[in-house]
Amino acid sequence: MGKGYTPETAAADVAAALKVLEGRWKLILLFHLFGGQVRRYSELKKRIPGISQKMLAQQLRALEADGLVRRTVYPEVPPRVEYQLTDWGQALCPVLDGLLSWREKRHSQ
Amino acid sequence: MGKGYTPETAAADVAAALKVLEGRWKLILLFHLFGGQVRRYSELKKRIPGISQKMLAQQLRALEADGLVRRTVYPEVPPRVEYQLTDWGQALCPVLDGLLSWREKRHSQ
DNA sequence: TAAGTGGGTTACCTATGGGTAAGGGATACA
DNA sequence: TGTATCCCTTACCCATAGGTAACCCACTTA
Numbered sequence: 001m002g003k004g005y006t007p008e009t010a011a012a013d014v015a016a017a018l019k020v021l022e023g024r025w026k027l028i029l030l031f032h033l034f035g036g037q038v039r040r041y042s043e044l045k046k047r048i049p050g051i052s053q054k055m056l057a058q059q060l061r062a063l064e065a066d067g068l069v070r071r072t073v074y075p076e077v078p079p080r081v082e083y084q085l086t087d088w089g090q091a092l093c094p095v096l097d098g099l100l101s102w103r104e105k106r107h108s109q
Numbered sequence: 110m111g112k113g114y115t116p117e118t119a120a121a122d123v124a125a126a127l128k129v130l131e132g133r134w135k136l137i138l139l140f141h142l143f144g145g146q147v148r149r150y151s152e153l154k155k156r157i158p159g160i161s162q163k164m165l166a167q168q169l170r171a172l173e174a175d176g177l178v179r180r181t182v183y184p185e186v187p188p189r190v191e192y193q194l195t196d197w198g199q200a201l202c203p204v205l206d207g208l209l210s211w212r213e214k215r216h217s218q
Numbered sequence: 219t220a221a222g223t224g225g226g227t228t229a230c231c232t233a234t235g236g237g238t239a240a241g242g243g244a245t246a247c248a
Numbered sequence: 249t250g251t252a253t254c255c256c257t258t259a260c261c262c263a264t265a266g267g268t269a270a271c272c273c274a275c276t277t278a
Contacts, residue, residue: 007140007156014136014205017212018127024236027123031116041255047116055236057256067215077245078254088215095207096123102204103126106176106197133266150225164266166226186275187224 020066025051025059027096030085033069034093038084068092129175134160134168136205139194142178143202147193177201 005013021027028048032039039047045056060083063069068089074080114122130136137157141148148156154165169192172178177198183189 005140007137007143010140010205010209011136013209013212014130017208018130021123021127022235027120028116031114031119034116042253045255052236052238053256054238054258058236073255078252079244079256081255088211091211091214095204095211096119098204098207099126100119100122102197102200103122105200131265151223154225161267161269162226163228163268167266182225185224187222188226188274190225 020063020068023059023062025055026063029059029063030068030089030092030096033083033085034090036084036090038082041081041083044083063089129172129177132168132171134164135172138168138172139177139198139201139205142192142194143199145193145199147191150190150192153192172198 021030025048028051029044032044032047041056041060044060045051045053048056060069060071064071064083067086070084070086072082072084074082130139134157137160138153141153141156150165150169153169154160154162157165169178169180173180176195179193179195181191181193183191
């Protein structure tokens with residue numbers, strides 16, 4: 001912990017980072033986009049079983065608003081919308097990897 | 110992502126790791142215990158403004174059940190109970206640090 | 219007898235996240 | 249005219265996380 005963090009400010013900053021990942025579908029969406037993949041709305045809908053149109057749109061908008069996802073609209077008919085990660089969104093990948101490693105350590109020591 | 114993760118299993122595993130941190134007070138509690146600190150129930154109550162007895166007990170029990178916190182009861186009167194992180198709980202510190210760094214990167218590029 | 223101390227538990231209420239179902243608007247095609 | 253496609257939005261409902269307030273237990277001290 002570099003700066004002058006108190007337990008409260010550190011916790012608040014981590015919570016703010018995690019807030020971006022909150023929601024039943026966000027992690028699934030991110031893992032569908034990690035690695036530079038580009039996906040259409042309807043493609044995500046097909047690949048993610050159980051997600052409703054409302055939740056898909058809502059969570060994608062939230063990820064976009066938070067700067068993890070870039071949304072590109074092509075003014076065609078019928079419309080085409082593509083989603084991909086921003087650089088910052090992609091940078092989350094190793095962090096989540098760290099979480100996975102931490103979790104695996106649990107019963108190993 | 111080493112293993113044979115699908116987006117769904119990777120997301121589920123990350124969610125399982127994050128579940129341990131969910132709750133309004135857990136991160137604050139962790140940051141009060143990082144670095145090998147040992148604290149009594151009443152001490153935590155004093156240091157964490159706004160937390161109720163119910164929530165303090167509840168979240169500490171959850172962290173204990175998840176293996177992050179060790180609870181030690183001294184059979185005295187009045188009772189004394191001490192809380193500290195397990196090794197695995199302490200190992201979460203660098204992971205959260207990674208999250209903080211990721212967050213700080215957001216507007217820097 | 220009464221009150222204090224430490225570490226809780228229990229009962230009850232409310233706010234919010236996520237669910238389903240349905241509608242909506244632009245364009246093309248038959 | 250009617251229907252299909254794509255990408256949503258709106259209305260409504262429910263389950264659960266978290267809030268407050270009050271109670272509990274064992275023992276000591278006054």
